[in-house]
Amino acid sequence: MPNAKDLIERARMFEERAETAADPITRQHYREMAAHYRSLSVEHQDATPKREHEAAH
Numbered sequence: 001m002p003n004a005k006d007l008i009e010r011a012r013m014f015e016e017r018a019e020t021a022a023d024p025i026t027r028q029h030y031r032e033m034a035a036h037y038r039s040l041s042v043e044h045q046d047a048t049p050k051r052e053h054e055a056a057h
C-alpha cells in the first residue's frame with residue numbers, strides 16, 4: 001500500500017497534467033484524479049496512527 005507521501009506526489013502529478021491538458025474534458029479528469037489521490041492520502045494518514053496503536057497492543 002502506498003504511503004501518504006506517495007499519494008500526495010501522484011496528486012501533484014495529476015495537477016501538473018491538468019495544467020498542460022489540451023482539452024477541458026481531459027483537464028477535468030486529471031483534476032478529479034488529483035482530488036481522489038489527495039482524499040486517499042488523508043484517509044491513509046487517518047488510518048496510520050490507528051494501525052500503529054493496534055500493532056502495539
